[in-house]
Amino acid sequence: MNIVIIKYNAGNxxxxxxxxxxxxxxALVTDDHELIAKADKVIFPGVGEASSAMRYLRERQLDKVITSLTQPVLGICLGMQLMCKTSEENNTECMGIFEEPxxxxIATDVAFKVPQIGWNNIYDLQTPLFDQVPEDSYCYFVHGxxxxxxxxxxxxTNYIQPYSSGLHKNNFFGVQYHPEKSANVGEQILKNFIEKI
Incomplete structure (x- = not known):
């Protein structure tokens, strides 16, 4: 199994x-277009700010590489957000794989801190990405x-309001939380991506 993690300036x-x-x-960490294109599975992680990350990807034409991939791709946190259509973070045009903005x-109550940092549950789980992951499992989030x-x-996931903590379209998957920091649940999700998607 040839797994590639895309190397760019916003990766965890x-x-x-x-x-x-x-x-x-x-996994091999690389920004080489050919190696990414030849991989069996691609992971696109991210922490940081949307507009500078997109600028970096466009300068190196990595955005075109990612959108052209036909093998399974998993975006994590900012990686998932960059696969969406647009981001309100500095009014950023993203890759448009997912139509969701x-x-x-916006904190409606002092009980809600922004960014959300910590454990929250995921529910209404669909696709084999969540095989053997119980409804309402807890994962680790850091995002504004x-x-x-x-x-x-x-x-x-529900924080201030319900939102997408997982997205899927064709061969592209995205998760808002950090599976690599989500203990056994996160390990199961990564295992499912590698073995079942």
Whole structure:
């Protein structure tokens, strides 16, 4: 199995590598177009700010590489958001794989802190990405922006309002939380992506 993690300036790459090691999977970290295109599975992680990340991807034409992929692709956190149509974070045009827009959390109550940092549950789970993952499992989130609910939603989380914590369209999958930091649940999701998608 040839797994590639896309290298760019907004990746939480080391923790993803460690998580893959824990499930006995190895990955190559690269920004080489040809190596990405030839991979069996592609992981597109991310932490950081949308507009600078998109600018970096466009300068290196990695956005075109990603949107042209036909093998399974998993976007994580900012990676998933960059696969959406637009982001309210600095009014960023993203890759448009998913039609869902990315919006800024607006705290309606002092009980809600923005960004959301910590554990929250995922529910209404769909597709084999969530095989053997119980409804209402807890995952680890760090984000101030969210993908709206839409036709590509395959997992939902409620923080201030319900939003997409998982998206799927064709060969593209995205998760808002960090599976690499989500203990056994996250490891199962990564394992499912590698073995069942």
């Amino acid at each position: 790459i080391q923790s993803v590598l460690y998580a893959l090691e824990r499930i006995n999977a190895e 990315v919006k800024k959390f 922006y969210y993908a709206a609910l839409g036709e590509h939603t395959i997992a939902t």
